[in-house]
Amino acid sequence: IVLTQSPATLSLSPGEKATLTCRASQTVSRFLAWYQQKPGQAPRLLIYDADNRASGIPDRFSGSGSGTDFTLTISSLEPEDFAVYYCQQRGNWITFGQGTRLEIK
Amino acid sequence: QLQLQESGPGLVKPSETLSLTCSVSGDTISGSVYYWGWIRQSPGRGLEWIGSISSRGSSSFNPSLKSRVNLFVDTSKNHFSLNLNSVTAADTSLYFCARGRDAHNPTSFFDFWGQGILVTVSS
Numbered sequence: 001i002v003l004t005q006s007p008a009t010l011s012l013s014p015g016e017k018a019t020l021t022c023r024a025s026q027t028v029s030r031f032l033a034w035y036q037q038k039p040g041q042a043p044r045l046l047i048y049d050a051d052n053r054a055s056g057i058p059d060r061f062s063g064s065g066s067g068t069d070f071t072l073t074i075s076s077l078e079p080e081d082f083a084v085y086y087c088q089q090r091g092n093w094i095t096f097g098q099g100t101r102l103e104i105k
Numbered sequence: 106q107l108q109l110q111e112s113g114p115g116l117v118k119p120s121e122t123l124s125l126t127c128s129v130s131g132d133t134i135s136g137s138v139y140y141w142g143w144i145r146q147s148p149g150r151g152l153e154w155i156g157s158i159s160s161r162g163s164s165s166f167n168p169s170l171k172s173r174v175n176l177f178v179d180t181s182k183n184h185f186s187l188n189l190n191s192v193t194a195a196d197t198s199l200y201f202c203a204r205g206r207d208a209h210n211p212t213s214f215f216d217f218w219g220q221g222i223l224v225t226v227s228s
Contacts, residue, residue: 033214042201042218086152090212096152
């Protein structure tokens with residue numbers, strides 16, 4: 001299953017709302033997760049099973065979607081949120097999207 | 106707090122075998138219901154799942170790598186290992202070990218990760 005993330009780069013300011021999307025080439029039901037990765041660090045699990053926040057993740061992060069179309073929303077960007085975000089599916093083996101870079105405008 | 110740490114050579118020659126170990130602390134693999142996985146990352150391939158193994162040795166592999174991958178678990182040392190055979194320059198990547206968050210599920214999301222180890226394939 002190929003995961004396509006858009007946009008490739010998103011330029012926003014702190015305090016703004018971020019909307020990132022992930023589209024699967026075939027249905028993955030709700031078996032989709034979102035990760036955040038900062039330079040020199042491993043990915044960090046944010047959301048699993050489409051809309052469940054992982055332990056310790058702030059409630060400004062939310063996920064939605066099912067089937068082939070998914071969204072990660074960050075309601076009000078904090079300075080530490082600027083990073084690269086990846087989606088991952090486990091509906092058919094495991095694959096990752098190519099990432100969205102969230103940069104400061 | 107669960108911690109994972111990758112170790113192994115940072116340089117491997119083409120056609121040889123890449124061998125990495127992931128040491129686990131803060132939990133015992135032998136008593137765990139989770140699968141333990143390997144993921145790699147490179148500029149060209151992005152994030153790529155390699156495979157996952159349970160404490161009992163049951164494993165699941167990325168079909169594109171399955172013919173070259175072996176996974177092992179050593180509960181006495183509380184670590185698990187990856188062997189990738191017949192490597193080429195395309196296998197140059199940052200290799201991560203991680204824990205699958207879903208009990209008894211070989212294909213899972215990953216909630217704890219090691220810091221990663223860069224492996225370069227070059228003569």
